[in-house]
Amino acid sequence: MSGASIMLRNVSARYEDATQLAVNDVNLDVRAGEFITLVGPSGSGKSTLLRTVNRLVPLEQGRIELDGVDIATLDPVVMRRGIGYAIQAVGLFAHMDVAANVAIVPSLLGWDCARIERRVDEMLELVRLDPARYRHRRPSELSGGEAQRVGVARALAAQPRVLLMDEPFGALDAIVRHTLQRELHEIVRSAGTTTLFVTHDVNESLLLADRIAVLRAGKIEQCAPPLEILAHPASDYVHKLFAADETIARLREEARRQ
Amino acid sequence: MSYLFAHPAQVAILAGTHLALVAGALATALLIALPLGLAIARNERASRLVIGALGALYTIPSLALLALLVEVVGLGPAPIFVALVIYAQFVLVRNVVAGVRGIDPAQRDAAIGMGMSALQRIRRVELPQALPVIVGGVRIAAVAMIALATLGGYVGAGGLGSLIFIGFTLHHNDEIVAGSIAACSLAIAVDLALRLFERFTRSYQQVQGEA
Numbered sequence: 020m021s022g023a024s025i026m027l028r029n030v031s032a033r034y035e036d037a038t039q040l041a042v043n044d045v046n047l048d049v050r051a052g053e054f055i056t057l058v059g060p061s062g063s064g065k066s067t068l069l070r071t072v073n074r075l076v077p078l079e080q081g082r083i084e085l086d087g088v089d090i091a092t093l094d095p096v097v098m099r100r101g102i103g104y105a106i107q108a109v110g111l112f113a114h115m116d117v118a119a120n121v122a123i124v125p126s127l128l129g130w131d132c133a134r135i136e137r138r139v140d141e142m143l144e145l146v147r148l149d150p151a152r153y154r155h156r157r158p159s160e161l162s163g164g165e166a167q168r169v170g171v172a173r174a175l176a177a178q179p180r181v182l183l184m185d186e187p188f189g190a191l192d193a194i195v196r197h198t199l200q201r202e203l204h205e206i207v208r209s210a211g212t213t214t215l216f217v218t219h220d221v222n223e224s225l226l227l228a229d230r231i232a233v234l235r236a237g238k239i240e241q242c243a244p245p246l247e248i249l250a251h252p253a254s255d256y257v258h259k260l261f262a263a264d265e266t267i268a269r270l271r272e273e274a275r276r277q
Numbered sequence: 278m279s280y281l282f283a284h285p286a287q288v289a290i291l292a293g294t295h296l297a298l299v300a301g302a303l304a305t306a307l308l309i310a311l312p313l314g315l316a317i318a319r320n321e322r323a324s325r326l327v328i329g330a331l332g333a334l335y336t337i338p339s340l341a342l343l344a345l346l347v348e349v350v351g352l353g354p355a356p357i358f359v360a361l362v363i364y365a366q367f368v369l370v371r372n373v374v375a376g377v378r379g380i381d382p383a384q385r386d387a388a389i390g391m392g393m394s395a396l397q398r399i400r401r402v403e404l405p406q407a408l409p410v411i412v413g414g415v416r417i418a419a420v421a422m423i424a425l426a427t428l429g430g431y432v433g434a435g436g437l438g439s440l441i442f443i444g445f446t447l448h449h450n451d452e453i454v455a456g457s458i459a460a461c462s463l464a465i466a467v468d469l470a471l472r473l474f475e476r477f478t479r480s481y482q483q484v485q486g487e488a
Binding site for chain 2: 110
């Protein structure tokens with residue numbers, strides 16, 4: 020199933036009952052099937068912005084459209100079943116096994132049992148967890164990396180047209196993280212799922228994104244493809260955000276030369 | 278002890294009335310405490326306010342509350358029934374809140390984010406995981422209510438309290454002992470049964486979703 024387009028118009032939102040706006044007058048057009056990373060330091064509003072799209076955070080102002088339909092006119096519960104959602108803390112249901120966790124949204128959508136069972140196996144294979152070994156494990160019996168894989172499988176299980184991910188690989192070591200990044204990249208590319216992906220890891224955003232949206236104090240400072248961000252940062256802020264890694268790259272090159 | 282051995286059927290009937298009174302009050306108390314606890318659990322301020330208020334009610338001397346309730350609802354089982362429901366709220370609501378609070382908040386976020394309605398979230402995520410703690414509260418409440426319900430003897434509610442009350446007015450220690458022993462046995466039996474149920478809910482939690 021192909022992805023939906025997302026349009027944000029003058030979107031403002033507040034984090035819970037904070038006095039300041041966490042997202043301030045943001046405009047963003049995401050094409051169907053596009054992969055956008057939202058990058059910025061903590062407090063820049065990237066998570067809040069993400070959570071406005073599935074209405075976990077209400078809009079203070081503005082409008083969000085999925086495939087041209089204003090999401091304010093949709094039933095939020097029904098709408099969310101069509102939007103994959105994965106978070107850093109994963110939030111696997113502790114009293115259910117891996118299979119039941121992955122089956123949540125398909126079962127909410129009323130798929131028949133046989134189809135759900137098949138889908139669960141497919142999804143586990145997709146995130147490289149052997150269904151025979153992992154189906155009946157409890158979340159407490161999984162490593163951090165395995166749990167995050169299950170989280171990704173769960174988010175993708177009902178073939179969502181939009182995928183929202185908030186640092187889904189946040190707690191992982193660099194190697195596992197890199198494997199999962201590549202796998203996710205393949206999965207959503209082949210499915211054509213429109214993806215918004217929050218991260219504070221600039222490497223991750225460079226690797227995954229079609230376009231990177233750099234956030235600063237609730238506003239989008241620049242939204243452009245990775246190479247353009249590197250070559251033509253719109254401001255000193257964007258430059259500095261990505262410069263930390265340039266330093267490492269430059270050091271590495273120098274080290275190699277010696 | 279002689280009364281107990283001389284009139285076992287009598288005592289059994291009173292124990293039956295006693296148990297019915299407590300069971301009815303407990304069921305009613307749960308019907309209030311469950312939705313109330315689930316509703317306030319994730320709201321820090323509301324929980325503190327409600328549990329504080331229920332704690333204050335809990336400290337009212339039971340005899341005084343009963344006397345007050347007789348003024349309002351009259352004699353018979355009604356005043357002790359209402360008193361039991363009121364006293365149970367503190368323990369029950371506190372445990373419902375503790376049970377739900379014990380669940381990782383990310384699970385709630387994921388449940389809502391994936392498109393569960395509030396009822397689905399409560400039924401499929403929060404209640405099953407909070408159940409052992411809730412049953413633990415029910416157990417404590419039930420034992421306390423069995424003891425407290427003996428006060429019903431003073432207001433004509435029947436039950437084992439009437440045996441104690443008769444013994445008290447007639448200076449027959451035998452009846453007092455019989456009523457007390459029966460009430461204690463009832464409490465111990467109910468405690469044991471609910472302990473088993475609590476263990477069952479924990480093991481049920483282990484296998485749920487594996488079917």
